[in-house]
Amino acid sequence: MFKTRRPKRSGSVPPARRRAPALVGLVLCAALVMQCHQVSRSTALSLPVSVEIVPTAVVITESMSEPERLARDDALAFFKYCAEQYERDVRDYRVTFTKQEVVRGKLSKEQVTDVRFRELPYSVDMTWTQNAARAGRVLYVAGRRVDDDGAELALIKPSGILGGLGIKVWRAIHGREASREARRAIDQFGFRNTLGLILEYSEKAQAEGVLDLEFVGKGSIDGRSTFVFERRLPYNGDETVYPDRLLVVHVDQEWLLPTGCFSYADDDGAELLGRYLLTSAEFNLGYGDADFDAEQINF
Numbered sequence: 001m002f003k004t005r006r007p008k009r010s011g012s013v014p015p016a017r018r019r020a021p022a023l024v025g026l027v028l029c030a031a032l033v034m035q036c037h038q039v040s041r042s043t044a045l046s047l048p049v050s051v052e053i054v055p056t057a058v059v060i061t062e063s064m065s066e067p068e069r070l071a072r073d074d075a076l077a078f079f080k081y082c083a084e085q086y087e088r089d090v091r092d093y094r095v096t097f098t099k100q101e102v103v104r105g106k107l108s109k110e111q112v113t114d115v116r117f118r119e120l121p122y123s124v125d126m127t128w129t130q131n132a133a134r135a136g137r138v139l140y141v142a143g144r145r146v147d148d149d150g151a152e153l154a155l156i157k158p159s160g161i162l163g164g165l166g167i168k169v170w171r172a173i174h175g176r177e178a179s180r181e182a183r184r185a186i187d188q189f190g191f192r193n194t195l196g197l198i199l200e201y202s203e204k205a206q207a208e209g210v211l212d213l214e215f216v217g218k219g220s221i222d223g224r225s226t227f228v229f230e231r232r233l234p235y236n237g238d239e240t241v242y243p244d245r246l247l248v249v250h251v252d253q254e255w256l257l258p259t260g261c262f263s264y265a266d267d268d269g270a271e272l273l274g275r276y277l278l279t280s281a282e283f284n285l286g287y288g289d290a291d292f293d294a295e296q297i298n299f
Contacts, residue, residue, distance in 0.1 A: 051219070051220070051221055051250070051260060051277075067081065067227075067253070067256055068227065068253075071215050071227045071229075071251070072215045075213045075214055075215050075229055076199075076202055076203070076206065076211075076213055078215075078227075078251075079195060079198055079199055079202070079251075080199065081256070082195055082251060082256045082257065082258075083192070083195040083196070083199060085256055086191055086192055086195060086256075086257065087192075089283075089284075090119065090191070090192075090283055090284065091118070091119055091120070091284050092116075092117060092118040092119060092283070092284060092285055092286070092287040093116075093117055093191075093281050093282060093283045093284070093285070094114070094115065094116050094117070094281070094282045094285060095115050095117070095278050095279065095280060095281040095282075096112065096113070096114060096115070096277075096278070096279045096280040096281075097112070097113045097114075097115050097126070097189075097276070097277070097278055098110065098111070098112050098113075098276070098277040098279070099111055099182075099274065099275065099276045099277070100272075100274065100275050101182065101183050101263075101273065101274030101275070101276075102183075102272065102273050102274065103180065103181065103182060103183060104180060107272065108133075109131040110130070110131060111128060111130060111131045111132070111133070112128070112129050112130035112131070113126045113127060113128050113129060114126075114127045114129055115127075115189070116287065116291065116292075117189070117190055118287045118291070118292065119192070121141055121142050121143060121144075122140075122141070122142040122187065123140070123141045123142070123287070123291075123292040124138070124139070124140045124141075124186055124189055124190075125137075125138075125139050125291075125292055125297065125299075126138045126139075126186070126189075128159065132159035132160075133159065133181055134156075134158060134159060134177075134181065135156050135157065135158060135159060135181070136157050136158060136159035136160070137156070137157040137299065138154050138155070138156055138157075138186060139154060139155040139292065139294055139297075139299055140152075140154035140155070140173060140186050140187070141292050142187065145170060147170075147172065151172045151173075151174065151175070152172065152173050152174070152187065153170040153171060153172055153173065154170070154171060154173050154186055155168055155169075155170055155294055155299065156168065156169050156170070156171050157299065168294075168299070173185050173186050173187055183239075183273075183274055191257045191258065191278065194258045194261060194276075194278075195257075195258060197243070198231075198247070198249065198258070201233060201242060201243060202231060204242075205233050205234075205242070210233065210234050211231075211233075212230075212231065212232040212233075213229065213230070213231040213232075214229065214230060214231075215227065215228070215229055216228050216229060216230050218253075219250055220250075221250050221252070221259045221260045221277065221279065222259075222277075222279045222280070224252055224253075224254070224259070225252075225253040225254075226250035226251055226252055226253060226259065226260070227250070227251045227253055228248065228249070228250055228251075229248070229249045229251070230246065230247070230248050230249075231246070231247045231248075231249070232245060232246055232247075232267065233245060233247075235265065237265070243263065243273075244263040244264060244265060244273050245264060245265055245266055245267060246263075246264040246266065246267055246268075246269055247261065247262070247263050247264075248260075248261070248262040248264075248269070249261055249262075255281070255283075257278075257281075258278070259277065259278050259279060259281075260275075260276070260277050260278075261274075261275070261276045261277075262274075262275045262276075263275070
């Protein structure tokens with residue numbers, strides 16, 4: 001399903017190829033964890049890409065695809081199915097990542113980044129294209145660089161003048177500065193981690209008898225059709241227990257990956273905690289070690 005392509009070794013980010021909109025700070029952010037089925041919310045958030053939700057009756061028909069049938073019948077099993085497909089089919093991708101979230105009690109500006117990602121070893125090259133904070137670009141490869149205490153480090157190019165002067169620094173991905181920039185660290189970025197977080201908290205809630213997860217209709221992200229789910233958890237403000245009260249997730253109908261996540265602190269979707277979009281995705285480009293080597297890519 002996911003066609004393999006190999007990028008040219010030009011020392012720069014490979015040009016866009018096949019389009020498939022789908023699913024750090026020093027950001028160090030990402031997994032993705034999304035929008036309620038009230039259409040008015042999508043317009044109020046002023047999203048850079050179109051987001052629509054149309055509630056549909058839960059009626060099983062003969063012509064319904066197996067993924068849709070599963071989505072309507074057993075939402076948790078559907079997300080497990082999506083995770084299994086990802087593990088089987090995806091090795092790397094390039095994607096536009098858009099996020100806006102509450103960090104240290106304040107809603108950040110909407111940030112847009114261009115991201116190149118590889119699963120093994122876990123590798124992220126993230127470049128800010130809109131509203132960069134302290135970091136203008138981040139390069140992280142799992143296990144490549146650690147400090148004296150064994151903490152994982154990412155290479156940071158500051159935004160603004162310092163980045164233009166070629167300044168680069170190594171920073172801990174779970175350090176204090178990273179936590180000031182994003183709700184989640186860079187080693188939690190991506191489709192796989194988003195699915196993993198959805199499943200982790202959903203299964204925890206199910207075991208405690210408090211899970212409320214359901215298919216609520218069909219929608220679209222950036223013009224691509226999605227299945228839309230709502231999940232409610234007993235959130236009390238402590239994100240180490242549960243990350244939100246209401247999570248709305250858009251799953252791309254073709255790619256079966258979460259392309260939009262909207263997290264709220266309340267039942268009605270009035271108190272935004274974070275919104276995350278993964279669009280314009282290109283899969284299995286054949287990234288190798290050179291594509292995440294700072295010297296090779298002129299980081």
